Amino acid sequence: MNRHLAFERLHNFRDVGGYPGEGGRPVRQGRLYRSDSLGKLRGEDWDRFLTLGIGTVIDLRYDWEIAAKGRVPEAPGLRYHHLSIEHRPYDQAALGPEVETGRFLADRYAEVAHDGAVELRRALEVIAAEDSGPVVFHCASGKDRTGLLAALVLSLLGVAEDDIVADFALTGLATERLLADWRADHPGQEPVWPGYGRVPADIMRFFLADLAAAHGSVHAYATNSSSVPRRNWWRPCAATCSNPPGESGCPGRGPGHPIGPRPIAGRSLPAQRGVTPYARWRTDHRRRGATWLTPSGVRARGHGSPASGFPCWTSSSRHDSAGSPCWCGCSC
Template structure:
């Protein structure tokens, strides 16, 4: 990997252009996802509008507190931790990604509803990221896409596209997140994106009475937030 490669934010993409319910499609320039931004990153070419105006950092408090967020001078940065410091530091010990993702739904569901609120109302583009941009980001992005009416197959395909970027992601974590050196890359990262993991939470949302909309309502999201998000993100 060249210096140029490692100085470009990996796993960055615009979630526009995905088919959604009712013949609609997701709007470009609204929602981005990526791995961990770093100081001195080159201006990315993967998205048209940069920097994002709102950033949702899904890392744990300890990860977040290590240094100032590199985008804070250009964006409003929200910390919404989907895994605790202890959960991030603990070895996965072969735990299935499916179980880890289910744990996020169980333990951080209200925080996911908070992510939806920010995405629906904060200035855009809105960027979601964690360390790798795979697990915590994958769950949160799946919720936003499914709430907007994107079908599961397209959500899974987007999630799996992270595997194309994992070598760059792991190199970046080693260089720019040395505080995670003993736990990253861990076996969760090395396994990459596994379809069964994201399919498990999509199945849970669709099986919930009233679907994903009722699931997120049960955790504090309002009808108005859901409406605003759909109107903002789809066309």
């Protein structure tokens, strides 16, 4: 069957139903769709969308993506859920040609499954709700974040791994049009990464194997994911952490050092409306920062290098007073 639904401006809109599920019963068609950004809907595409009778939209993108590209138009009876599941921005197009597509993206999916566990669980609840009506979920290209959620849904419905991987790989039919959109947004440029927009099957196979290894099964992950603290990777500690002298370049400030960003070497941390300076700094820091290993083997991230003069943060096994992992900060 042809799962792609024809739109002029959407390139990756398709029905998730029809696959054999638990007990051989097929997943219902016309009830769940996946797509690239619905912010592109207008004109005849919008009219076509309305004929599907969709009652619920789940938008998996960042706030800044929605601000830049728009969201699905409002319509009577259309419910909209914004559930940003990815918390660590990165620029795929700018990756170097030495980055291996399958393993790299599978590792990014594992990060999303951990960091966005609360949002993913909520998305599953919305999809399963009896009053949701037909549902569509989407990100920007309908490939990575959308593919991850589709894999979780199909796994929970008992769909075989081969069919889940095949559904993921169908995005390959839209790759050239998605690349054309990228080139239109970046005149005169080409993606540096050869893997940009590509969907080799091993991405999803690696991810499903890693999820099963970490949690026992996809079902176990979905039922236990609410125990993962929300955004704990960038949350300041409820108590204080201590950094041993020399770890991550820290000068050994010791216990009691306050957690949180501060101006260093004359640099300020400007505020942004609706976003705390801490959250904004963490987002910008990760987007532009480098990664290195400390002498103790702890992976740390910072802006350029440990000698850059910016704060650095080390992911450690320390926990705050609520028992959640926390980031411990100091000057590099």
